[in-house]
Amino acid sequence: MEGGWPPRRGVLLCLTVSLLLPGRGDTFTINCSGFDQHGVDPAAFQAVFDKKPFRPVINYSVPTHVNVSFTLSAILEVDAQLQLLTSFLWMNLMWDNPFISWNPEECVGLNKLTIAAENLWLPDIFIVESMDEDETPSDLTAYVSSKGRIKYDKPMRVTSICSLDIFYFPFDQQNCTFTFTSFLYTVDSMLLGMDKEVWEITDTSRDVIFTQGEWELLGINKASPKMLVGDNLYDQIMFYVAIRRRPRLYIINLLVPSGFLIAINALSFYLPAESGNRSPFKITLLLGYNVFLLMMNDLLPSSGTPLISVYFALCLSLMVLSLLETVFITYLLHLATTQPPPMPSWLHSLLLHCTCPRKCCPTAPHKGNEGLGLPQAQLPGLKEPVELVEKSPGPGEAEVAGGSGWTRAQREQEAQKQHRVELWVQFSHMMDTLLFHLYLLFMASSILTVIGLWNT
Incomplete structure (x- = not known):
């Protein structure tokens, strides 16, 4: 076809x-x-x-x-x-x-x-x-x-x-x-x-x-x-x-170690301020915390300001404030044991009110050895209590005491100086306790605020 x-x-x-x-x-x-x-x-x-x-x-x-x-x-x-x-x-x-x-x-x-x-x-x-x-x-x-x-x-x-x-x-x-x-x-x-x-x-x-x-x-x-x-x-x-x-990785590597260091820093307040070991211990903790932040810096965001950076800055500030408080207390104790100045009457009244608020205590300092109505053993910071009540002279000492009146005046001056030392030492311990409580209050409120913000 x-x-x-x-x-x-x-x-x-x-x-x-x-x-x-x-x-x-x-x-x-x-x-x-x-x-x-x-x-x-x-x-x-x-x-x-x-x-x-x-x-x-x-x-x-x-x-x-x-x-x-x-x-x-x-x-x-x-x-x-x-x-x-x-x-x-x-x-x-x-x-x-x-x-x-x-x-x-x-x-x-x-x-x-x-x-x-x-x-x-x-x-x-x-x-x-x-x-x-x-x-x-x-x-x-x-x-x-x-x-x-x-x-x-x-x-x-x-x-x-x-x-x-x-x-x-x-x-x-x-x-x-x-x-x-x-x-x-x-x-x-x-x-x-x-x-x-x-x-x-x-x-x-x-x-x-x-x-x-x-x-x-x-x-x-x-x-x-x-x-x-x-x-x-x-x-x-x-x-x-x-x-x-x-967040598990960051909790284990960042928050837990930081919390441990802050807790140890708070417990270091129980070290006696007179021993001189508190300041070196706090300085060691502060250096260790800075080394920790440098090592863990790679885990943090490289931009912005996260809340955890504020938390670390707050912890570092608390440790610095703790060290400054220790320096202040150490200075007070050194001042009290070397050349203690006369304590103002208002500060003496405040000290009496804080040490024995429920007892009938004198409101003004007395002369001689009767500044506080407390026994000598109750005053902290003293290694060897000084006898404030004068001893009665013996028979053999009566003639010497009568012939040397300047010796009694010297003993009274030493007793007054010792009394001022006791007052300033007691004031130093009171300030140490007060600042420690303020430190704990500020630390707890700050950390709870950060945790509350995280929970939101």
């Missing part, structure tokens, strides 16, 4: 006509002659592959509906200095291609196929916050159903911008955003939706990253605002991802 078509061209013409003829529901039915138990002939989908550069719609006034979801499989790094979140996720896209349709009963019962993604039209969905170049592998495949439903899973390593607040480090929670949208198609050409509920995405992601890394997933929420760029309106889906840091 001279005017007939060659057999191969006739088959291709029939295949093309079968693809272009409209079928049920404005779809195009694929000829199942290329389907068998050994595979699928690529020629059966050649017409679909040829339409790859164009959006797969019969009527271009109808937008393509693309369902977007993702699975967060790993949180790789959180950079507080650069305000970046590096994560690994699987982006799941699903849409309909009306040019793909076949009857499973006529096509050896085949309901689903895998086709190389490079042969299909793919929606240009991207993450707005992403700062890295898309490095998606080029040899991915897509699932295609007999009704033209295409499902495409795309693995992505995403480094995205995230507004990080490290004030509550290491008990901080961060909220980052993944915004999925198209950079080419407006709402007239593409609409975004979801084929999964948000709780399904959250549960799947939490199961995947439950035991991985420093961070744990708290929850995911979504919003669907439109994005206006100039005169163009784009559809988008925003996912709000809440993550929380696991």
Whole structure:
């Protein structure tokens, strides 16, 4: 037959006509002659592959509906200095291609196929916050159903911008955003939706990253605002991802050692101030705390002012104040034992009120050895009590005492000096106790305030 078509061209013409003829529901039915138990002939989908550069719609006034979801499989790094979140996720896209349709009963019962993604039209969905170049592998495949439903899973390593607040480090929670949208198609050409509920995405992601890394997933929420760029309106889906840091490492390496050093510094107040061992001990603790901060500096955020840095500065300040208090008490004791000045009457009255508030004590200093109404053994800070009551002269001493009156005046002067020493030593111990209580009060209130802020 001279005017007939060659057999191969006739088959291709029939295949093309079968693809272009409209079928049920404005779809195009694929000829199942290329389907068998050994595979699928690529020629059966050649017409679909040829339409790859164009959006797969019969009527271009109808937008393509693309369902977007993702699975967060790993949180790789959180950079507080650069305000970046590096994560690994699987982006799941699903849409309909009306040019793909076949009857499973006529096509050896085949309901689903895998086709190389490079042969299909793919929606240009991207993450707005992403700062890295898309490095998606080029040899991915897509699932295609007999009704033209295409499902495409795309693995992505995403480094995205995230507004990080490290004030509550290491008990901080961060909220980052993944915004999925198209950079080419407006709402007239593409609409975004979801084929999964948000709780399904959250549960799947939490199961995947439950035991991985420093961070744990708290929850995911979504919003669907439109994005206006100039005169163009784009559809988008925003996912709000809440993550929380696991603080165990920082509690063990930072907070516990610091708490031990502060506790030891507080207990050092029980060392006797007269022994001279308290000041060297506190200086050693202060140097050790500075060495500890230098060694643990790598665990702290390199930018911002987290609350834990305020806590460390507060602990260091408490240790410095404790050392200054010890220096002050040591100075008072040295002044009392060398050249004690006369104690003012108001200070003497205050000392009497603090030492014996429930007893009937004199309100003004007496002359001689009767300054305090306390026995000699009750005055702290004295190694050998001095006898303040004069001894009665013996028979052999009467003549000497009568002939040397200046000796009695000297003994009275020494007794008055010893009495002033006792008063200033007692005042030093009272100030030491008072400052120790103030130190404990300030330390407890400051630490409780920091812990309260962390709990919020």
